[in-house]
Every structure is written in structure tokens, then in C-alpha cells.
Amino acid sequence: MYYKNNDKLHEECGVFGIFSRDADINVAAMSYLALYALQHRGQESAGIAIGDGEHIQLKKGMGLVSDVFADSDFPAAGGHMAIGHVRYSTSGQSCFENAQPMSRKFKQGEIAVAHNGNLTNIAVLKEMFEEMGYTFETSSDTEIIIKMIARAARKGIERAIDDTVQAIKGSYALVMIVENKLVGVRDPNGIRPLCLGKIGESGYVFSSESCAFDSLGAKFVRDVQPGEIVIIDDDGIKSINRNEKTFSQPCAFEYVYFARPDSVIEGISVHDSRRRAGKILWKEHPAEADVVIGVPDSGIDAAMGYAQVSGIIYDIGLVKNKYVGRSFILPDQKARELAVRIKINPLRSVIENRSVVLIDDSVVRGTTSRKIIQMLREMGATKVHMRVSSPVVAFPCYFGIDTPYRDQLMGAQLTVEQMCAEMGADSLGFLSIDGLLQSLDPNRSFCLGCLDGKYPISVHMEG
Numbered sequence: 001m002y003y004k005n006n007d008k009l010h011e012e013c014g015v016f017g018i019f020s021r022d023a024d025i026n027v028a029a030m031s032y033l034a035l036y037a038l039q040h041r042g043q044e045s046a047g048i049a050i051g052d053g054e055h056i057q058l059k060k061g062m063g064l065v066s067d068v069f070a071d072s073d074f075p076a077a078g079g080h081m082a083i084g085h086v087r088y089s090t091s092g093q094s095c096f097e098n099a100q101p102m103s104r105k106f107k108q109g110e111i112a113v114a115h116n117g118n119l120t121n122i123a124v125l126k127e128m129f130e131e132m133g134y135t136f137e138t139s140s141d142t143e144i145i146i147k148m149i150a151r152a153a154r155k156g157i158e159r160a161i162d163d164t165v166q167a168i169k170g171s172y173a174l175v176m177i178v179e180n181k182l183v184g185v186r187d188p189n190g191i192r193p194l195c196l197g198k199i200g201e202s203g204y205v206f207s208s209e210s211c212a213f214d215s216l217g218a219k220f221v222r223d224v225q226p227g228e229i230v231i232i233d234d235d236g237i238k239s240i241n242r243n244e245k246t247f248s249q250p251c252a253f254e255y256v257y258f259a260r261p262d263s264v265i266e267g268i269s270v271h272d273s274r275r276r277a278g279k280i281l282w283k284e285h286p287a288e289a290d291v292v293i294g295v296p297d298s299g300i301d302a303a304m305g306y307a308q309v310s311g312i313i314y315d316i317g318l319v320k321n322k323y324v325g326r327s328f329i330l331p332d333q334k335a336r337e338l339a340v341r342i343k344i345n346p347l348r349s350v351i352e353n354r355s356v357v358l359i360d361d362s363v364v365r366g367t368t369s370r371k372i373i374q375m376l377r378e379m380g381a382t383k384v385h386m387r388v389s390s391p392v393v394a395f396p397c398y399f400g401i402d403t404p405y406r407d408q409l410m411g412a413q414l415t416v417e418q419m420c421a422e423m424g425a426d427s428l429g430f431l432s433i434d435g436l437l438q439s440l441d442p443n444r445s446f447c448l449g450c451l452d453g454k455y456p457i458s459v460h461m462e463g
């Protein structure tokens with residue numbers, strides 16, 4: 001069976017950075033607000049590092065942004081640079097030591113780094129450093145990045161960062177404070193998102209998602225390019241890209257599930273792409289029904305698209321309890337099923353005696369769909385046609401999205417017909433890979449690793 005409890009280290013994170021000398025901009029307070037906007041990217045720990053060019057102050061802790069920080073933390077905070085991080089990991093690695101940003105003192109100064117992504121050559125790099133006599137205090141990739149930069153810093157900080165990013169492999173969107181600089185870096189495939197904005201008179205901001213800029217009144221400038229190192233200091237902004245082999249392949253799952261609908265990544269609106277996916281889903285898998293409903297939150301946009309082209313009315317059929325976070329993802333199957341019930345409840349007046357098209361953005365273990373279909377039937381739905389606005393997730397993600405191993409993935413173990421029976425649906429249809437590409441941009445390339453098993457970078461595959 002596919003419900004085993006052997007999760008690997010999964011990390012989903014959000015990063016933010018700001019550089020501003022404006023007297024009316026409090027960089028720490030801005031980071032705090034930005035982390036609220038990025039909270040959906042990680043609820044397990046949060047942290048902010050503030051730099052004044054000489055010293056770095058760091059505060060981080062376990063829990064939501066509102067658990068770790070209070071408004072009173074910020075009015076007196078100084079500095080003209082800050083970085084922030086929110087993190088979610090589901091393995092036993094969830095501990096304070098692994099919370100970010102991470103900061104260290106080294107011979108030439110201090111550094112603080114916040115990282116979203118997963119390095120795939122971490123074992124080799126760690127072994128190399130251990131042979132040189134280094135010890136590690138955490139099990140996080142970020143520590144090795146810091147050690148590599150610190151070790152090369154005598155060559156000059158820009159060179160040290162450049163050498164480090166040439167040596168690391170995998171997915172990374174990094175923001176860091178070092179010397180008097182704020183630095184943003186994206187991996188050569190641009191798997192995880194990172195964008196650049198302007199704030200106030202002459203300040204700059206980095207964020208995993210553009211929705212954080214909207215919250216701060218910052219202006220979106222552009223996405224950081226794959227393989228690019230952007231350095232901001234009192235002389236302005238500088239870009240280095242010495243990577244010869246850059247090939248943009250942003251993660252398709254950011255659009256499917258992870259990002260907020262009000263974000264724009266690589267020029268593609270997340271909401272618009274989800275709505276297009278819903279429209280294409282109807283063309284690929286039409287259904288006759290009285291009402292279309294979406295699983296809140298990330299199934300709603302596609303449900304609206306499906307309803308729009310099918311002519312079937314859209315309604316709010318499921319009410320979500322806003323106070324149960326994504327952190328309520330529990331380690332065993334029974335607990336997960338209970339969590340769905342607490343998180344989502346059907347609206348009887350919309351469901352009773354009606355045939356329903358139920359739309360969700362994705363199926364991973366199948367827990368959500370099975371439970372919701374059961375609840376809809378208990379509320380009197382006459383038929384439930386399940387439609388999924390992404391292709392079948394059949395492979396794990398090694399680049400920073402929490403997807404379990406194949407033995408837990410419903411789509412890796414069962415055919416669509418078997419999945420339909422297992423979920424208890426009257427019919428089941430998934431968006432095709434081609435349909436997903438149409439909904440994003442058919443002329444561009446995306447990382448579809450969790451859908452087709454073809455990864456942009458070679459990874460050590462599970463046994």
C-alpha cells in the first residue's frame with residue numbers, strides 16, 4: 001500500500017530581503033510584513049536578520065510569523081538591510097537549529113543567509129568540508145553555503161559568492177546580508193522563484209513572490225534571472241551571471257499549488273494560469289452536473305475557469321476553517337483524514353440533491369479528495385465528478401516542494417480508474433501535461449519533475 005511513513009527531508013520556504021537608507025523605512029518592520037505575505041510558503045519557523053554594515057542581529061523561532069514576532073519588536077530596530085525567512089519541513093529535521101536565516105561570524109565579518117530550495121550535491125560538499133576538519137551544527141543546506149562563502153571570503157566577497165554558487169547544485173533562491181551588501185541569487189534553472197523590486201526613494205527588495213511587494217507598496221522590477229547574482233549596496237545595483245549553462249525551468253507546481261494566486265512569477269499570473277487550467281480541464285474532461293465547486297484555496301481559481309467554459313454554475317460548496325494552517329499536516333494517515341474534516345466542511349444548501357463537479361489543484365496521497373467526496377455524499381450529493389487541475393503527481397520532488405516518495409503517491413501506485421474507485425468518485429479526470437503547459441506558456445520550459453520524472457538536474461534517486 002502507498003501509505004508508509006518514510007518521508008524524506010522536505011522543505012518549502014519563502015525568502016525576503018530589503019536594502020534601504022530611507023529615513024521613513026524601517027527594514028525590520030518591512031521584513032515582518034513581507035513574511036506575513038509569504039506565510040503560506042512555510043509555517044514551521046520564521047526569522048529576520050538585520051544588518052547595519054558592521055553587525056548582524058538575528059531573531060528567529062518556531063511557529064508562525066505572529067508566534068515569533070510582536071509589533072513591539074520593530075520600532076527601535078536599526079539597520080538598513082534585512083532578510084527574512086519562513087520555513088516548513090515535515091521530517092524529524094524540524095528544529096530551532098535549522099530555522100533560518102542562519103548567521104555566522106567569520107574572519108572578515110558576518111554573514112546571514114536565507115535559502116529556499118534543496119541542494120542535490122550536499123553530501124559530497126559536506127564530506128569534503130568534514131575531511132578538511134570542519135564540523136556542522138545543523139542538518140541544513142544553508143550551513144554549507146555559509147561555510148563555503150566564509151572560507152573563500154579572503155578573495156573578496158563577490159568572488160566568494162560566485163565561487164560558491166558555481167560549486168553548489170540543485171535549486172536555490174538565496175538572499176543574504178554580507179559586509180554592506182544585500183545579495184540575491186537564483187539557481188541556473190531558476191527552479192524556485194525570486195523577484196526584485198524597488199521601494200521608497202532608492203531602496204531595493206527581493207522576494208520569493210511578488211505578492212509581498214504589493215503588501216509593502218514596493219514596485220515589481222523583474223524576476224532574478226536563472227544563475228544571476230544581484231548585489232545591492234550604497235553604489236546601487238550590480239548583476240553577475242557567469243553561469244554558462246543557464247536554462248530557465250521554473251517549477252510548474254508553484255503555479256499549480258504553492259504560490260499565492262495574487263503573485264506573478266516569470267510574467268505569468270498564478271491566478272490566471274489556474275483559471276486557464278480549469279478551462280482546459282473542462283475541454284479535456286467535460287462532465288454534466290448541476291454545480292461546480294472548488295477545494296479551497298488553491299482549487300477555487302480552476303473551478304471558476306471550469307464553470308466559465310462549461311456553463312455550469314459555480315458556487316461555494318466547501319467552507320474552509322481559516323484558523324487551521326497548512327502546518328496542520330500530520331504524520332499519519334488517520335490524523336490527516338481527521339485534519340481534512342476540521343479544515344473543510346461542505347455547505348449543505350449547495351450540495352444536497354445536486355450532482356457536483358469537484359475541482360482540486362492536485363492529488364498527492366489522495367487523502368483530501370477521498371475525504372471530501374465522502375463528506376459530499378453524506379451531505380446528499382447525487383453524483384461527484386472529481387476533476388484535478390494538474391496532471392497525475394507520480395514522482396517525488398527533490399527541489400523544495402513537499403512531495404512524498406513514490407510509495408505514498410496515489411498517482412504512482414494506481415491507475416486513474418483505480419484512483420477513481422479508491423476516492424469513491426463517479427468519474428475522475430486529470431489535466432494532461434500538455435494542458436498544463438498550455439495553461440502556463442506552451443513556448444517555455446518548466447520543471448515537471450513531479451509529473452513526468454524528468455528532472456532539470458540529475459538527482460540521487462531513491463531506491
Ligand code: AMP
Nearest residue numbers: 257298362363364365366367368402403
Ligand atoms: P492529498 O490529500 O495528499 O492528495 O494532497 C492533495 C491536497 O493537498 C490538495 O488539496 C492540494 O491543494 C494540497 N497539496 C498539494 N501539494 C501539497 C504540498 N506539497 N504540501 C501540502 N499540501 C499540498
